[in-house]
Amino acid sequence: DIQMTQSPSSLSASVGDRVTITCQASQDISNYLNWYQQKPGKAPKLLIYDASNLETGVPSRFSGSGSGTDFTFTISSLQPEDIATYYCQQYDNLPYSFGQGTKLEIK
Amino acid sequence: QVQLVESGGGVVQPGGSLRLSCAASGFTFSSYGMHWVRQAPGKGLEWVAFIRYDGSNKYYADSVKGRFTISRDNSKNTLYLQMNSLRAEDTAVYYCAKAGGYWGQGTLVTVSS
Numbered sequence: 001d002i003q004m005t006q007s008p009s010s011l012s013a014s015v016g017d018r019v020t021i022t023c024q025a026s027q028d029i030s031n032y033l034n035w036y037q038q039k040p041g042k043a044p045k046l047l048i049y050d051a052s053n054l055e056t057g058v059p060s061r062f063s064g065s066g067s068g069t070d071f072t073f074t075i076s077s078l079q080p081e082d083i084a085t086y087y088c089q090q091y092d093n094l095p096y097s098f099g100q101g102t103k104l105e106i107k
Numbered sequence: 108q109v110q111l112v113e114s115g116g117g118v119v120q121p122g123g124s125l126r127l128s129c130a131a132s133g134f135t136f137s138s139y140g141m142h143w144v145r146q147a148p149g150k151g152l153e154w155v156a157f158i159r160y161d162g163s164n165k166y167y168a169d170s171v172k173g174r175f176t177i178s179r180d181n182s183k184n185t186l187y188l189q190m191n192s193l194r195a196e197d198t199a200v201y202y203c204a205k206a207g208g209y210w211g212q213g214t215l216v217t218v219s220s
Binding site: 034036038043044045046049055087089091094095096097098099100101 | 142151152153154157166168202206207208210211212213
């Protein structure tokens with residue numbers, strides 16, 4: 001099974017800051033990686049698919065990059081509504097494993 | 108638009124059984140593989156099971172293998188998760204999900220005596 005290591009587990013940043021989250025796969029997953037945003041009591045929302053493609057309707061301040069085993073998710077200018085937990089997920093091989101999540105808070 | 112609506116959650120005693128349903132609409136259900144994903148209270152996301160578009164292949168997380176069964180009825184546009192021998196650690200919100208980032212709102216399963 002592929003293990004996804006996501007870091008940091010929590011992050012405190014100010015409005016307007018650039019925020020970066022990383023995700024490392026235990027083996028090559030090409031670009032088969034999603035990034036999700038989850039707010040309390042809600043289902044996860046897909047933001048980025050295929051490692052770097054922005055889902056329709058998602059603000060352009062969100063971006064993703066990487067391939068193989070190392071991936072990065074970036075919010076270019078943090079907004080108050082971005083407070084949430086973020087997850088990476090690989091879909092190269094079943095089981096489609098998730099990272100542990102990054103809880104993002106406003107400083 | 109794509110809609111996934113889970114139902115069937117509730118409180119069940121350890122060792123008991125429960126069947127979850129996921130009603131799909133807004134897309135050709137019979138053309139897509141479907142997943143169940145769960146989230147224990149205050150915890151992260153855990154993939155549970157997958158079924159191919161025609162039901163020909165099924166895959167399970169080790170944590171549920173032998174106890175849970177995923178199935179589908181393409182004539183009813185409905186996905187199922189039969190959960191047997193439930194344990195306290197199965198307590199979670201269960202989501203059905205379709206490729207492309209579509210998730211239902213989830214249904215809560217609580218295993219407690």
